[in-house]
Amino acid sequence: MRKIAGILVMILVLTSCGSASSTTPPLQESPADSPTAASPSVVPTVTASPSSTPQASPEPEPKVWVDIYPAVQWSPPSPLNILVLGSDGRTYNPRRCSYSGRADVIHVVSINPEEGTGTILNFPRDSWVFVPPKGAYGRINEGLYYGGPEGMTATVERLTGIPIHYTVITTFCGLIRMVDAVGGLDIRVPSTMDTDPASGFGCAWGEGPGANERCSKDDIPESGDVIGHCEPPRIIREGLQRLDGCAVLKFARQRHGLPGGDFDRTTNQARVLLAGLKRFRELASTPAGLLNLLQIFKEHVRFNASCTGIVAITGCRDAIGLALLARTISPTGVESYTLRGSAGMAGEASVVFLSSSNAAIYRDVKTDAVINGR
Numbered sequence: 001m002r003k004i005a006g007i008l009v010m011i012l013v014l015t016s017c018g019s020a021s022s023t024t025p026p027l028q029e030s031p032a033d034s035p036t037a038a039s040p041s042v043v044p045t046v047t048a049s050p051s052s053t054p055q056a057s058p059e060p061e062p063k064v065w066v067d068i069y070p071a072v073q074w075s076p077p078s079p080l081n082i083l084v085l086g087s088d089g090r091t092y093n094p095r096r097c098s099y100s101g102r103a104d105v106i107h108v109v110s111i112n113p114e115e116g117t118g119t120i121l122n123f124p125r126d127s128w129v130f131v132p133p134k135g136a137y138g139r140i141n142e143g144l145y146y147g148g149p150e151g152m153t154a155t156v157e158r159l160t161g162i163p164i165h166y167t168v169i170t171t172f173c174g175l176i177r178m179v180d181a182v183g184g185l186d187i188r189v190p191s192t193m194d195t196d197p198a199s200g201f202g203c204a205w206g207e208g209p210g211a212n213e214r215c216s217k218d219d220i221p222e223s224g225d226v227i228g229h230c231e232p233p234r235i236i237r238e239g240l241q242r243l244d245g246c247a248v249l250k251f252a253r254q255r256h257g258l259p260g261g262d263f264d265r266t267t268n269q270a271r272v273l274l275a276g277l278k279r280f281r282e283l284a285s286t287p288a289g290l291l292n293l294l295q296i297f298k299e300h301v302r303f304n305a306s307c308t309g310i311v312a313i314t315g316c317r318d319a320i321g322l323a324l325l326a327r328t329i330s331p332t333g334v335e336s337y338t339l340r341g342s343a344g345m346a347g348e349a350s351v352v353f354l355s356s357s358n359a360a361i362y363r364d365v366k367t368d369a370v371i372n373g374r
Helices: 002-015 142-160 172-181 245-253 262-283 287-300 315-327 358-368
Strands: 066-070 080-087 103-112 117-122 128-131 136-139 166-170 185-189 239-243 301-303 334-338 341-346 349-354
Touching (some): 066 315, 080 142, 103 262, 103 358, 128 142, 185 262, 287 315
Parallel strands (some): 066 301, 080 166
Antiparallel strands (some): 185 239, 341 349
16 A cells, blocks of 8 residues: 555656646655654645635745756666765856855765665865866866866766766755755764864854855845854764754864864765765655655756756656655665875865775776775
8 A cells, every 4th residue: 555655646746747846735744654753754845825816926936955967868777876066155156057166065976776785985175186177187176166067077077987977966055954854864973073163154154244145045035134044053962963954064064173184074974965865765764755855856956957057858757766766775785985095285275186096996886886896
């Protein structure tokens, strides 16, 4: 019966993929369908406002938390490679697909759909590589600044030789909202984190004149206040913690005070990705929970054909397909690997020189999405 209900859920969602934004309230979970008490399953949803008049009103602009850009056509059952990016930009810049900054988060998530296994490759953001949209060497995160999401895709593909099928990108604001929408993430914090004044919260979250304008315009209502104003915790304790969106952002951005600096930061970001996968599977364990999650996908994930902002006709279905694939992947079957390298200087710039030994890792992951020497 549960399998039949799941199929019905998919039919409902797929047949409504044509709309950019839906006002149909999703199903609510019954107590019997809820996951364990430690993992609350209620996902905030958007419901229709009652109206006393039949007049149609223009639909509001969707609040986009995540953009997905298709690149190389994926042909199952070959490995699926997804480039995951987080922009450090606070300003809206349509010329660069709303991402004016550099890539603060850079990971290649490779999945073997037949085996249900995979690897997350973690790239230090200061890695010194050739950046195609710049036409010169630079830090790897400059690929986003000079070429948008597609420029970052070209940069990573040139470095690794791994074909990227989808590029997924979010911002500070988008990350906070995604995490809060699913009730937080359970993350095992390796060591206690104190406040890092260099993590940029003051710039992003309104601690000075005009600071609110530095978030995406989609996050600033007419009142001028940032929706869900973020106040990062001063300390994140060591051990397993349920972190809200703002705490996850702090955890993912903190570098100063970590023994491995940028290497530890990118490793922590992979912990966030794995925690997100675990949370997704918890919430998607029932048909009602899966429908709620897919409703969030429909409302807040934008599928772009290119950096021009053209929405792909098959975007909704592709995004749902990715969500369903994620439902089959266990976090325990996904290995996190931080690329090897050493800190150094390129002129006056502090950078990371990646080790030549990473080439074998790229080849290994490209073959079957796992690091196994084959």
